[in-house]
Amino acid sequence: MPFPSPGHPAVEAYLTEGYDSVVGMSSRFAASICARLLRLQTEEGVSGPIAEIGAFEGRFFIALAHALDPGEVALGIDIFEWPDAGVKDRFEANCLKHGIAPERRVTIKADAGAMAPADLLKHAGGKTLRLIHIDGEHSRAALTKDLALATACLADGGLLVLDDMLHPGYPTLMVTVQNYLEAHPEIVPLCIIDRETIVAATKFVLCQRSWFERYQTRMLEIFKEQLWPLGADFEPHWCMVLALDTRLAAIT
Structure with a gap:
């Protein structure tokens, strides 16, 4: 099955020529889909x-x-201490090497779970965020805090992307997500992005309930393959x- 087009020539070039050279475990399939979702947001007037x-190494x-x-602008938030103190420098170097100039990004060395929404919005120039990718500490407590921060800073029409869902190494994260969805009926799952491997794991994409049908209608065509x-x-x-x-299990 072919990868979907990310909808941006610069993203396509990076995914083809540079993605695998940057240390990390994120899925190229998921990156292509999320880039295309950003284009869809732009087409729907969300900016x-x-x-x-x-953010790790970027x-x-x-x-x-x-x-x-x-x-x-893109905000990269990380404690930048694991696996060593040089990870922040490698993040900055990778951004420069692959075409993300300093004026297009903000690097924030912080524990997201300890940030107040006002602090994050200040880094964003007072604007709410149209997409937040949560790939921080993989514990129930940390994910709960990250979801609270992200929800408070989400723009109308915004998307929450949750990494390493249904991962065999972090089986309790789904409990946190289910509790969150029950406490926030205004937020619903928009799609699941399936894994490539155990390492390049499943992502959940969440959106506001009021935007679900609008996004789904477009996505059923964009991602039909x-x-x-x-x-x-x-x-x-x-x-x-x-x-x-996309095969179904064979019944014999």
Whole structure:
């Protein structure tokens, strides 16, 4: 099954020529889909900055930043201490090497879970965020805090992208997501981006309920070659599943 077009020549070039050279575990399939979702937002009149919680060395961050319109900025948030103190310098160097100039990004060395929404919005120039990718500490407590921060800073029409969902190494994160969805009925799953491997794991994309039909209508056409036929049942909410392998199990 082919990868979907990311909808941006700069993203396409980076995914083809540079993505695998940046240390990280994020899926190229997911990066292509999220870049295309940013273009879809632009087409639907949603604009503004984006943020990644857990930027690490910049693999996924660079793809997202290339998908932004002129004047929009990407915020990279990380404690930048793991696996060593040089990770922040490598993040900055990777951004420069792959075409994300300093004026197009803001590097924030901080624990996102300890940030107040006002602090994050200040870094974003007072603007709410149209996409927030959460790939921070993989614990229930940390994800709960990151979701609270992201929800408070999300723009109308914004998207929350959650990394390493359904990962066998972090099985309890789904409990946090389910608790969050029950506490925030205004937010629903928009799609699941299936894994490439155990390392390049599944992502959930969430949106405001008021935007679900609007986005879904467009996405069913944009990603028609990547649609897994049965979709995902969140009881009672249904959303699409985007996958490289869209086969159903054979019944014999």
